[in-house]
Amino acid sequence: MEHFNHxxxxxxxxxxxxxxxxxxxxVLYPYITGLVAGAFIVSSLYHVxxxxxxxxxxxxxxxxxxxxLLFASVPLLNHLGHPERAFNVMITPNFTSxxxxxxxxxxxxxxxxxxxxxxxxxxxxxxxxxxxxxxxKFFYTTxxxxxxxxxxxxxxxxxxxxxxxxxxxxxxACMLHGYVGFLFGAVKANPWWSxxxxxxxxxxxxxxxxxxxxxxxxxxxxxxxxxxxxxxCIRSLNxxxxxxxxxxxxxxxxxxxxxxxxxxxEWEVIHYLLANELFYSFIIFQVFIxxxxxxxxxxxxxxxxxxxxxxxxxxxxxxxLLIFQVFLMRWxxxxxxxxxxxxxxxxxxxxxxxxxxxxxxxxxxxxxxxxIVIYILNRLFPNLKDNEEF
Amino acid sequence: xxxxxxxxxxxxxxxxKFIQGSTALSxxxxxxxxxxxxxxxxxxxxxxNYVYLVDIGKCIGCGKCVKACRTENNVPADxxxxxxxxxLISFQHEVFTDSPKGGEEGFQPKKIKGEVEKGFYVPKLxxxxxxxPCVQVxxxxxxYKSPENFILVDKERCIGCGYCVQAxxxxxxxxxxxxxxxxxxxxxxxxxxxxxxxxCVQAxxREARLFGDLNxxxxxxxxxxxxxxxxxxxxxxxxxxxxxYKDMAAEVI
Amino acid sequence: xxxxxxxxxxxxxxxxxxLIIIIAGVIVRSMLIPESFGKYGHYRGxxxxxxxxxxxxxxxxxxxxxxxxxxxxxxIKDKGKHKPVVCENCHGAFAFHPEEKRADPNKFTINRxxxxxxxxxxxxxxxxxxxxxxxxxxxxxEGGEKPPCISCHDPHSPSMG
Numbered sequence: 001m002e003h004f005n006h007x008x009x010x011x012x013x014x015x016x017x018x019x020x021x022x023x024x025x026x027v028l029y030p031y032i033t034g035l036v037a038g039a040f041i042v043s044s045l046y047h048v049x050x051x052x053x054x055x056x057x058x059x060x061x062x063x064x065x066x067x068x069l070l071f072a073s074v075p076l077l078n079h080l081g082h083p084e085r086a087f088n089v090m091i092t093p094n095f096t097s098x099x100x101x102x103x104x105x106x107x108x109x110x111x112x113x114x115x116x117x118x119x120x121x122x123x124x125x126x127x128x129x130x131x132x133x134x135x136x137k138f139f140y141t142t143x144x145x146x147x148x149x150x151x152x153x154x155x156x157x158x159x160x161x162x163x164x165x166x167x168x169x170x171x172x173a174c175m176l177h178g179y180v181g182f183l184f185g186a187v188k189a190n191p192w193w194s195x196x197x198x199x200x201x202x203x204x205x206x207x208x209x210x211x212x213x214x215x216x217x218x219x220x221x222x223x224x225x226x227x228x229x230x231x232x233c234i235r236s237l238n239x240x241x242x243x244x245x246x247x248x249x250x251x252x253x254x255x256x257x258x259x260x261x262x263x264x265x266e267w268e269v270i271h272y273l274l275a276n277e278l279f280y281s282f283i284i285f286q287v288f289i290x291x292x293x294x295x296x297x298x299x300x301x302x303x304x305x306x307x308x309x310x311x312x313x314x315x316x317x318x319x320x321l322l323i324f325q326v327f328l329m330r331w332x333x334x335x336x337x338x339x340x341x342x343x344x345x346x347x348x349x350x351x352x353x354x355x356x357x358x359x360x361x362x363x364x365x366x367x368x369x370x371x372i373v374i375y376i377l378n379r380l381f382p383n384l385k386d387n388e389e390f
Numbered sequence: 391x392x393x394x395x396x397x398x399x400x401x402x403x404x405x406x407k408f409i410q411g412s413t414a415l416s417x418x419x420x421x422x423x424x425x426x427x428x429x430x431x432x433x434x435x436x437x438x439n440y441v442y443l444v445d446i447g448k449c450i451g452c453g454k455c456v457k458a459c460r461t462e463n464n465v466p467a468d469x470x471x472x473x474x475x476x477x478l479i480s481f482q483h484e485v486f487t488d489s490p491k492g493g494e495e496g497f498q499p500k501k502i503k504g505e506v507e508k509g510f511y512v513p514k515l516x517x518x519x520x521x522x523p524c525v526q527v528x529x530x531x532x533x534y535k536s537p538e539n540f541i542l543v544d545k546e547r548c549i550g551c552g553y554c555v556q557a558x559x560x561x562x563x564x565x566x567x568x569x570x571x572x573x574x575x576x577x578x579x580x581x582x583x584x585x586x587x588x589x590c591v592q593a594x595x596r597e598a599r600l601f602g603d604l605n606x607x608x609x610x611x612x613x614x615x616x617x618x619x620x621x622x623x624x625x626x627x628x629x630x631x632x633x634x635y636k637d638m639a640a641e642v643i
Numbered sequence: 644x645x646x647x648x649x650x651x652x653x654x655x656x657x658x659x660x661x662l663i664i665i666i667a668g669v670i671v672r673s674m675l676i677p678e679s680f681g682k683y684g685h686y687r688g689x690x691x692x693x694x695x696x697x698x699x700x701x702x703x704x705x706x707x708x709x710x711x712x713x714x715x716x717x718x719i720k721d722k723g724k725h726k727p728v729v730c731e732n733c734h735g736a737f738a739f740h741p742e743e744k745r746a747d748p749n750k751f752t753i754n755r756x757x758x759x760x761x762x763x764x765x766x767x768x769x770x771x772x773x774x775x776x777x778x779x780x781x782x783x784x785e786g787g788e789k790p791p792c793i794s795c796h797d798p799h800s801p802s803m804g
Binding site: 008015016017022076080099100104158187338345382 | 411468469470473475477482483484485486487488489492493514523525526527528529530531532547548549550551552553555556557558560561562563564565568569571573628640641
């Protein structure tokens, strides 16, 4: 009990608190979910808010969101003690639990995303079903659902449906990720998690990581396919990335500041955390290296009109840092909240092993899988070249 | 004629099945509504009010309760459904706390900085909170509150996500390395329903642990409950624990 | 491609497909809900019975007293200071030991070590002051030898006065 300040407690952890129950997998899960939400936001900026400059990546970001969505639940499944019972979450849900929403929100969102992709690519699918042969022809023909209507009226209908779906998708994406933040923010037993700001911070950092990953993949894909990168598109993405980053970093810092200023009973343990277990991962890497540097770099390219080469380089460099920043943020939240015992006077370390079930290798594999899927999706539904416009 | 009859029969059967099916479907569609039917719930609530009292002043830290719990409930090594903490407080208000092996083998003498001004043992176990955060967060309804207000885990439904372990402010839960499901103190539900005492209560040679029904005026707990100076752990979290501590010092975490 | 096709026919088609999938999902889900779910509350009712049906292994000491085997020791304990100490605390939880002992007579040994007594009776600053405790080095030291406690105290009724 920290409110008896004149006591000096020596270290002690509850005997059941000697273990980190939520491992790297639970770091990866909100990270991948965040990438989904972030990529979707970009596509909605074009489809709903008509940001024409984002057109080159509007389709790509949808495929990216879908690729990551397919693997968002994999780390969770790998973490569960009984993955074979995972569907219990939809069979006998307990609606007072944040996780029980996952099954429903996740599947609804997956359906919505698939629908949107279908409508966006419908014309292409019909085109390919006529151009290709063999298995691919069968694949595309099945996807057309036997309807080959590409009349102007039908296209107008498609456009309308896409706008509606994208519009529904924005609150859905916010919910999908806001709920992940809620999952942590609503644990009153844990002072490092328990804050109403948590869902907002998760959402903003999701947007940051999603846009950063989109920039990175877009640049890589363009170089790889030897196509021109749209200058307006990158400049616009830079602006959005910067805006979300400012909001994200401000809220993250505000949270710490409020805790510090109040110096309530939580601060005792959080102060210790920040000075020890989280000193490098939070203060040095997340805040100083991965937040402040991109904040300044993006600020410079957004305020001054520099040459496109410099802008592109800064954008790539900042995106890379921000992809790490958000991963570190997930780490610092998930693992940071478990470094201390519920006694608040005992601490423990966490060093994931390379080969263990929920270790580093598993993390790398799970993270590479969606990238491969995104690559395949882009081969099946080419969208980055200019002559393949919707 | 015969054939027609049969045909009619099967048609009727089909109709019947169709109606049954559609009723079932509509029920199914309506199903995922959390039950707010208080009328029904009231019937299910048992007319009992079980509480667990811990008398800190009586505990000698022998750890027999921890041992009894482990044998009775097959608690995996290095995990605890109940444990005993030792507090040694020096004149300079330095608080030394430990619980070697959960206190199972008793406590060895410990030197602390300065003279021990005050010392005591605190047995800990699941608080079976009325307003419990662990049941609240269980996504699959595997953690539940029995009609007698025991907080239990359904090992057949638990997916082992560990959310309840995170949500418990007292460290009473763990993921069992044997069953890969959440595990915790059950207040020996299987013994209480058989009319026996909890294993830990029975093992305690000092009556430092008491368990009983407050609604039963003959029970020991009902005789002491309102007369003693009782406290609960982390009251500010509003979990409303049903495990009470007598004469608890401010240093207890 | 017929020109008569309505511009919204594909929309209808995909949403009908979606509806079929959802209905199929709902039906499958309804079949997977455990039968006793919701019987007592928002959980599987049979879980409660399963929990209640668990086997008791930490047996009642009354069983020791009613058996002919240990009646004598139990009566001594029942009159002495160790009355509140249940048999299992020192002898272990042997709910099924009559059967097991018959199978293997050497299976159970009695712990006569000093450390067993000292678990409770060693002087400790955290222990209540009214509890009988000894400082091991000061209590009965004769020629540096440490005889077992039970050479002076009857473990079933330890007071010597």
